[in-house]
Amino acid sequence: MTELGQNLIDALALGSLYALIALGITLVYTVMGMMNFAHGEFIMLAAYALYVLAGLPFGFAVAAALLTGSVVAVLAERVAFRPVRNADLSAQLVTSLAVAAILQNIVTVAVNARAQSVETPTALSETTSIGGLMVPNLEFVTLGLTAIVLAGLGWLLYRTRTGLTMRAAAENFDMARLLGVRADRVIAISFAISGALAAAVGVLIVMQTGQVSPTMGLTPVLVGFVAVVIGGFGRIFGAVIGGLLLGALSSLLGVYLPDGLVPFRDAIVFTVPVLILIFRPHGLLGGEVGRARV
Amino acid sequence: MSSARLRPRSSALVSLLIPLALIALVALVGATGTPSLEGTVIQILCNLIIVVGLQVFVGNSGVYSFGQLGFATAGAYVAALLTLPAAFVLLQTPGLPDFVADANAGPLVSTLIAAAFSALLAAVIGLPLMRTSTLAIPISTFAFLIVAYNVVANWDRITGGNAGLVSIPTTTGVGAAGLWAGVAVVLALAFKWSPSGYRLQATREDEVAARSIGIGLMRERMIAFTISGALCGVGGALAVHQSGVLNPTTFYFGATVTTMTMLVVGGARSVLGAVAGAIAIAVVNELLRGIENGADLFGVISIGEAPGLAAIGLGLILLATMIAMPNGLSGGREAGELPWLRRPRSSPPPPLPAAEETDGAVPTARPAPGTLRAEGVSLAFAGLRVLRDVDLTLASGEVLGLIGPNGAGKTTLVNVLSGFQRPDAGTVSLDGASVAGSSPARLARRGLGRTFQAALPFPHLSGLENVAVGAMGMGASRRRAVATATDVLTRLDLTELARMPAGAMPPGSQRLLGVARALAIQPRYLLLDEPAAGLSDAEGEQLTAILRNVLADFGCGILLIEHDMNIVMKLCPRVQVLDDGRTLRVGTPQEIQADPAVIESYLGSNFLAAVDA
Numbered sequence: 001m002t003e004l005g006q007n008l009i010d011a012l013a014l015g016s017l018y019a020l021i022a023l024g025i026t027l028v029y030t031v032m033g034m035m036n037f038a039h040g041e042f043i044m045l046a047a048y049a050l051y052v053l054a055g056l057p058f059g060f061a062v063a064a065a066l067l068t069g070s071v072v073a074v075l076a077e078r079v080a081f082r083p084v085r086n087a088d089l090s091a092q093l094v095t096s097l098a099v100a101a102i103l104q105n106i107v108t109v110a111v112n113a114r115a116q117s118v119e120t121p122t123a124l125s126e127t128t129s130i131g132g133l134m135v136p137n138l139e140f141v142t143l144g145l146t147a148i149v150l151a152g153l154g155w156l157l158y159r160t161r162t163g164l165t166m167r168a169a170a171e172n173f174d175m176a177r178l179l180g181v182r183a184d185r186v187i188a189i190s191f192a193i194s195g196a197l198a199a200a201v202g203v204l205i206v207m208q209t210g211q212v213s214p215t216m217g218l219t220p221v222l223v224g225f226v227a228v229v230i231g232g233f234g235r236i237f238g239a240v241i242g243g244l245l246l247g248a249l250s251s252l253l254g255v256y257l258p259d260g261l262v263p264f265r266d267a268i269v270f271t272v273p274v275l276i277l278i279f280r281p282h283g284l285l286g287g288e289v290g291r292a293r294v
Numbered sequence: 295m296s297s298a299r300l301r302p303r304s305s306a307l308v309s310l311l312i313p314l315a316l317i318a319l320v321a322l323v324g325a326t327g328t329p330s331l332e333g334t335v336i337q338i339l340c341n342l343i344i345v346v347g348l349q350v351f352v353g354n355s356g357v358y359s360f361g362q363l364g365f366a367t368a369g370a371y372v373a374a375l376l377t378l379p380a381a382f383v384l385l386q387t388p389g390l391p392d393f394v395a396d397a398n399a400g401p402l403v404s405t406l407i408a409a410a411f412s413a414l415l416a417a418v419i420g421l422p423l424m425r426t427s428t429l430a431i432p433i434s435t436f437a438f439l440i441v442a443y444n445v446v447a448n449w450d451r452i453t454g455g456n457a458g459l460v461s462i463p464t465t466t467g468v469g470a471a472g473l474w475a476g477v478a479v480v481l482a483l484a485f486k487w488s489p490s491g492y493r494l495q496a497t498r499e500d501e502v503a504a505r506s507i508g509i510g511l512m513r514e515r516m517i518a519f520t521i522s523g524a525l526c527g528v529g530g531a532l533a534v535h536q537s538g539v540l541n542p543t544t545f546y547f548g549a550t551v552t553t554m555t556m557l558v559v560g561g562a563r564s565v566l567g568a569v570a571g572a573i574a575i576a577v578v579n580e581l582l583r584g585i586e587n588g589a590d591l592f593g594v595i596s597i598g599e600a601p602g603l604a605a606i607g608l609g610l611i612l613l614a615t616m617i618a619m620p621n622g623l624s625g626g627r628e629a630g631e632l633p634w635l636r637r638p639r640s641s642p643p644p645p646l647p648a649a650e651e652t653d654g655a656v657p658t659a660r661p662a663p664g665t666l667r668a669e670g671v672s673l674a675f676a677g678l679r680v681l682r683d684v685d686l687t688l689a690s691g692e693v694l695g696l697i698g699p700n701g702a703g704k705t706t707l708v709n710v711l712s713g714f715q716r717p718d719a720g721t722v723s724l725d726g727a728s729v730a731g732s733s734p735a736r737l738a739r740r741g742l743g744r745t746f747q748a749a750l751p752f753p754h755l756s757g758l759e760n761v762a763v764g765a766m767g768m769g770a771s772r773r774r775a776v777a778t779a780t781d782v783l784t785r786l787d788l789t790e791l792a793r794m795p796a797g798a799m800p801p802g803s804q805r806l807l808g809v810a811r812a813l814a815i816q817p818r819y820l821l822l823d824e825p826a827a828g829l830s831d832a833e834g835e836q837l838t839a840i841l842r843n844v845l846a847d848f849g850c851g852i853l854l855i856e857h858d859m860n861i862v863m864k865l866c867p868r869v870q871v872l873d874d875g876r877t878l879r880v881g882t883p884q885e886i887q888a889d890p891a892v893i894e895s896y897l898g899s900n901f902l903a904a905v906d907a
Contacts, residue, residue: 099609
């Protein structure tokens with residue numbers, strides 16, 4: 001029984017991490033209609049900020065990492081994504097792929113292609129016992145952070161003027177613009193938030209694995225994409241559900257797969273959602289893409 | 295004397311020969327250079343094959359796949375394992391089944407088996423993936439790339455795992471690579487110009503319009519995905535037989551970005567773009583790597599494991615292309631379509647040869663009487679009732695006018711009839727058989743044609759191609775499709791549009807072309823949604839004449855939604871009036887005009903005066 005509880009908590013924690021990734025991706029998709037390949041590189045760059053600032057107080061390093069994520073995201077939007085704002089989905093996707101390749105290789109040139117290890121506070125790698133369950137402190141941080149982010153986003157989107165303009169832009173971009181919503185500002189804000197979310201994920205990953213590498217954003221961005229797809233494009237809370245499902249699946253497979261198949265866990269994790277798409281081509285919650293324009 | 299061709303013969307020839315000449319030139323440079331240069335050239339040609347493979351799917355479908363390098367991986371491993379010397383098999387891949395380990399395939403056989411395996415894999419992977427939506431395909435193919443990597447990297451006993459394979463026989467010469475590249479180009483062009491290729495291009499140009507002429511999205515994507523997989527497998531197989539080494543990252547994210555850059559920079563819509571992009575980017579890449587190595591000469595920078603600098607350069611080129619030149623170097627055109635390769639033309643293009651009575655001509659006076667019938671159709675959007683218990687009957691050979699104020703539900707009714715919208719209640723039947731739940735494509739193939747309020751042309755295809763695709767959607771061969779399209783264009787007096795890209799036509803012409811395209815499926819029922827909207831007076835006259843022609847020549851039943859009452863009164867012996875989702879009245883134009891309810895809701899009291907004037 002405790003073992004089951006333990007596995008479920010682990011599953012929830014990984015699911016929360018994946019939900020954070022998916023949230024960052026879906027936020028930009030909702031407002032601008034772009035699936036951002038470079039989101040993984042925002043994660044990676046924030047992680048490298050921790051690496052570069054190792055030795056400074058950890059709280060300061062984390063704040064710097066969050067800022068890095070935001071600033072890089074806003075800059076990428078200004079330089080690369082704004083010019084293709086009106087291009088079709090595929091063109092935007094390829095553009096963000098280019099940005100991803102550039103950022104990844106800048107780090108390769110500036111640091112190294114190999115993984116580097118990063119010191120993290122020991123308090124985070126300890127576990128706390130609750131009713132017989134040994135819960136790693138990092139999982140508390142992840143769960144707590146996800147809860148805070150969800151509450152914060154909910155507040156921003158549904159309780160503030162900025163949130164109203166973002167939702168309006170998501171609903172009908174051109175109309176919102178005609179009604180005086182400042183499109184550039186709304187998109188910049190969503191990129192800033194998305195970048196900060198990516199950075200938070202980067203920090204969590206570093207705390208978990210203790211290392212950084214130029215390609216560390218690749219799997220997370222795929223996780224986020226797949227979560228968004230199975231949740232339904234443009235559904236913010238669909239993405240959360242997609243992330244939770246994917247994380248839980250991955251975590252539980254790690255425990256219950258026969259030993260010989262464990263190395264293939266990622267392969268299985270990414271195959272299952274695609275199977276979901278066969279039966280629900282527009283995701284679990286249905287989405288805005290592919291609606292017939294007649 | 296052959297009938298008209300989809301594209302002038304000289305243009306097709308140039309389109310084929312220029313890419314082949316480029317490949318020959320590259321191969322020649324390799325054959326006459328140093329061994330190191332030859333190796334580089336062979337790798338370039340292998341990459342080129344992969345990029346051409348990418349073009350077959352991405353270029354024709356307009357949907358990006360980030361997974362095609364997974365098929366190159368598959369082809370490379372199959373070819374490597376089939377040819378690995380026995381001593382090394384034991385060392386590197388102890389779990390390999392005997393029949394593979396003992397196989398002693400030559401370069402040609404191993405490449406062919408690799409192609410077949412990759413094609414099979416693409417078909418198996420494509421079956422679920424091609425069912426997903428246009429935006430989900432890039433993501434799910436990307437997932438496939440990572441899954442393929444994961445499997446190859448962890449299946450140590452078969453693939454050698456992360457350590458990879460070494461001592462693979464290096465049998466690929468520059469001649470073989472060049473020949474295979476030529477084969478890839480011929481195959482890619484043959485596909486592009488086949489009915490299946492045209493149908494796929496139509497879905498790229500406009501998914502909705504493509505469905506309305508009977509094109510099944512998934513089927514056409516599957517075909518291209520499979521061919522693409524085979525070509526990528528060939529590229530991978532040949533490359534590994536040049537380098538002699540292979541590991542899970544050989545064809546992974548970096549190679550995906552590189553090949554995608556090549557395709558986009560060259561211009562994805564054309565095979566010429568794939569070839570030119572592959573060569574141009576390869577040259578730039580070599581220069582960039584030269585700079586990396588140059589720095590090494592002075593001992594300033596020691597080379598890392600990854601060619602970071604070159605990759606940054608490629609990323610910047612890809613980014614700049616997407617922003618400034620999204621159609622690429624070729625502009626998406628084949629060599630024969632490039633303005634500076636075409637002979638200057640002072641006289642207008644030669645007219646299409648008159649349609650002879652070939653088997654492709656649309657038969658006049660078709661008998662087969664029947665009806666398209668809707669009964670008790672109701673539909674609500676989020677509580678708003680758009681259609682309420684509507685009946686409609688359209689007999690073949692008759693013209694039924696459908697009128698009503700904006701928001702009356704006319705277009706929605708047409709959408710229900712043509713399968714684009716499923717009704718909440720009620721039935722639609724075609725010649726007595728219920729067609730509930732049929733897809734628009736299937737209904738089109740059963741003889742239901744339609745146009746849209748927007749013209750929805752296939753902008754990058756010529757007028758003739760636009761119409762011919764309609765016939766191809768019904769499964770016609772290229773020859774028959776051309777005959778049908780020529781016939782339709784001639785009868786509608788639109789032959790001057792034949793050689794012009796639809797995207798360059800004025801809106802009125804695009805609209806008339808839309809009617810021609812719908813007629814090319816040889817429909818028994820034709821639903822026209824405001825065909826005269828936005829037409830000039832002269833074009834309106836032309837349309838009226840066309841519709842009279844259609845009546846006389848094609849004999850199909852026509853449902854005409856039209857606001858121009860003059861056109862309705864001239865063409866329609868019977869008119870149905872919709873108002874607020876309900877049928878207000880069905881009758882002759884005279885009865886409609888005299889009906890007080892109709893006058894109040896729609897025509898307005900000034901109407902009679904306007905008609906009389």
